[in-house]
Amino acid sequence: MPESILSKPILLNAFDMLVPVHQSPGLWRHPDDESRRYTELKYWTGLAQKLEAGGFHGIFFADVLGQYDVYGGNADEAARGGVQFPMLDPTLIVTALAAATERIGFGVTASVTYEQPYLLARRFGTLDHLTNGRVAWNIVTSYQDSAARNLGLGEQIAHDKRYDRADEYMDVVYKLLEGSFDENAVVADRERNVYVDPTLVRGIGHAGEHFTVPGPSLTEPSAQRTPLLFQAGASARGQAFAARHAEAIFFSGYSAEMTRGWVDGVRDALEGEGRTRDAVKIFSMATVIVAETDEAAEARLADYERFVDPDAALALFAGWTGLDLSGADLDAPLEYASTEGNHSALASFTKLDPTRVWTLRELAKFVTIGGRGPVIVGSPSTVADELERWIEVADIDGFNLTSAVRPADLENFARLVSPELRRRGVLPEITPGTTFRDVVMGAGSRLASDHRGASFRTPPFSD
Secondary structure, three states: OOOOOOOOOOEEEEEEOOOOEOOOOOHHHOOOOOHHHHHOHHHHHHHHHHHHHOOOOEEEEOOOOOOOOOHHHOOHHHHHOOEOOOOOOHHHHHHHHHHOOOOOEEEEEEEOOOOOHHHHHHHHHHHHHHOOOOEEEEEEOOOOHHHHHHOOOOOOOOHHHHHHHHHHHHHHHHHHHHHOEOOOOEEEEOOOOEEEOHHHEOOOOEEOOOOEEOOOOOOOOOOOOOOEEEEOOOOHHHHHHHHHHOOEEEEOOOOHHHHHHHHHHHHHHHHHOOOOOOOOEEEEEEEEEEOOOHHHHHHHHHHHHOOOOHHHHHHHHHHHHOOOOOOOOOOOEOOOOOOOOOHHHHHHHHOOOOOOOOEHHHHHHHHHOOOOOOEEEEOHHHHHHHHHHHHHHHOOOEEEEEOOOOOHHHHHHHHHHHHHHHHOOOOOOOOOOOOHHHHHHOOOOOOOOOOHHHHHOOOOOOO
């Protein structure tokens, strides 16, 4: 049997969303699909337990704050197909999942555009306490006009301005979680009748262009203080933001070679921010369809293809990009157009791989199983070989794995591929009590000393 070609372990997150359809429109109709249970807590706790047993390091929850209402000028097609609608709030299930498990971490998407940093810092501080340091924050700026309208804006803030505002937002969060409480501020001294030493707590006194926050933080220091920081923006401005703030980065690229271009750009940008080229861990999305043999896996994929919903897939893509492709010529080349939506979603199919020209028909077929990432099909050995090839070619550290049929594909991965990765020595066991940051970064529970957030640990603050 093949041995590993890797010199480092593979990091694995499950990539999911509290919705009926996440990345594979139409597959909710498959007889093995259980995504209709997305409103049941037992569905999620059971999945978390199976993934933990399968050696997964985390569950990464996507989230959006509006409907996909671009295709055809309304949300009808997305609603018909259950495309990320209806949806639940992922932050509210994290503590239940933590109570049902011991080692696996939980990455939660939360937008810096529509919530005040003072409140979000308290929420993540609370989650970090209640999970014993097993929480991560996927920082997004949001890309839907429908979210902007429902949350008090006539239209969304321009793409790059969202990131400019997000830079200040992150500084406020760092000041609150890293600097407003000294490590020993909570003394709980019965003899002296002092719970918090007020001389060791301070306001942050932030007065900036976008936010005024006197502080201090409402939460005392948790195991990680600041949650492990994920970021998924692959646009030029998103990569600059990631180089400054991210500890882990999530890309969605359809080939390892194309993804490598993103990765090299990020590593160059890290050096520009005074960080090392390996200061972040990089994850790529993939959908794995595995069975005991290659032939059985290919048959499973063929079975899945009977249920795909191309129209719903185009509604999903339109929602990502802000481009209404309804009524377009299905066989015409797909061209790049600048919008205020998700820049990287469109660029990945139009600009980043000069050897490939996509038509709308090809795009719809591709998106129906696996969204914007590759679909890896085969036996456990075949799948493991391809995962290792991606890590070598793209220079990534791991994967955010999604299901076409939910949760069967993730469960099959844990049952079939995880033992193969363990046999190869690239999926070591997680020690209970280890924080999510230490599991992913391997360098302790707190922000690294060269991370921007670490600079806010010592008062006084200045803006």
